[in-house]
Amino acid sequence: MGIVLTGHAEIDQQHAILERMVEELACFCAEAAGDPKHPCEKCGDRKRVRCNQRLASITGELRAFVVGHSTYEERMMELLPRTAKCNAHVKAHTAAHNGIAKQLKRIAQQIDKECPWVLAGRMEGVIREWIGDHTVQFDATLVSELGRRRRSEIDFDGELVAILDEYVFHNRPTASTSSPTATLARERKRMEVRGRFESLSPAQREVFWLVVNGSRNSDIASQLGVSINTVKTHRAAIFQKMEVSSVLDLVKKTDVLRHAVRK
Numbered sequence: 233m234g235i236v237l238t239g240h241a242e243i244d245q246q247h248a249i250l251e252r253m254v255e256e257l258a259c260f261c262a263e264a265a266g267d268p269k270h271p272c273e274k275c276g277d278r279k280r281v282r283c284n285q286r287l288a289s290i291t292g293e294l295r296a297f298v299v300g301h302s303t304y305e306e307r308m309m310e311l312l313p314r315t316a317k318c319n320a321h322v323k324a325h326t327a328a329h330n331g332i333a334k335q336l337k338r339i340a341q342q343i344d345k346e347c348p349w350v351l352a353g354r355m356e357g358v359i360r361e362w363i364g365d366h367t368v369q370f371d372a373t374l375v376s377e378l379g380r381r382r383r384s385e386i387d388f389d390g391e392l393v394a395i396l397d398e399y400v401f402h403n404r405p406t407a408s409t410s411s412p413t414a415t416l417a418r419e420r421k422r423m424e425v426r427g428r429f430e431s432l433s434p435a436q437r438e439v440f441w442l443v444v445n446g447s448r449n450s451d452i453a454s455q456l457g458v459s460i461n462t463v464k465t466h467r468a469a470i471f472q473k474m475e476v477s478s479v480l481d482l483v484k485k486t487d488v489l490r491h492a493v494r495k
Contacts, residue, residue: 236367240375246301249420257356261349272347283348291340300427302329325370332362428474439466
């Protein structure tokens with residue numbers, strides 16, 4: 233299914249990025265492209281391991297991006313009036329976000345257990361179907377409901393973006409004069425990082441900011457009033473969720489969050 237436009241530039245851009253990410257899954261296996269029934273066993277254990285690693289990377293990026301996308305729309309939903317109709321929409325919309333996150337998690341848990349290109353195809357189908365159905369049922373409705381409360385779609389977009397940028401997705405490159413491809417690449421990366429950050433628990437976020445600001449484990453433990461082992465546990469979880477192996481990598485990857493509101 234192709235991209236269904238909502239008329240809202242920000243959401244449509246995020247859907248376009250998701251569509252491009254899904255295209256990576258469509259061409260995941262060159263051998264299977266010429267032989268749809270190609271069994272992974274023919275490739276040998278070493279190549280299958282590489283395929284699993286690549287699929288795990290794509291899956292992690294997709295899951296993080298979906299979290300960022302969901303967070304963005306849930307911030308939008310906070311702007312809806314508290315009517316019965318809007319409350320029902322928010323509840324169903326949020327449930328749909330949770331649903332796709334659970335589906336991707338279940339597929340991710342099958343990596344190393346099933347044929348990589350079969351899993352890639354399954355994930356591609358799940359995301360493509362979700363983008364189409366979710367847009368029609370929820371995103372277009374959300375944009376329409378908020379848009380009716382503004383005189384102009386253009387004015388609405390600009391004002392909403394300004395409101396959202398106060399506390400989510402700072403320094404968004406939407407108005408950038410660079411090429412659309414470069415803009416989408418930056419947006420994709422930023423959404424992925426934001427999604428990974430949103431997956432941290434409140435306690436992990438506290439440790440996160442102290443780590444990227446250069447604090448040592450002992451200083452963090454003293455400042456937060458916890459044991460150093462607790463700090464080490466949070467630190468390990470942060471590195472795993474953000475997919476980094478050093479503080480330098482963490483700082484580079486999360487520079488976009490420097491101006492985010494600490495929660």
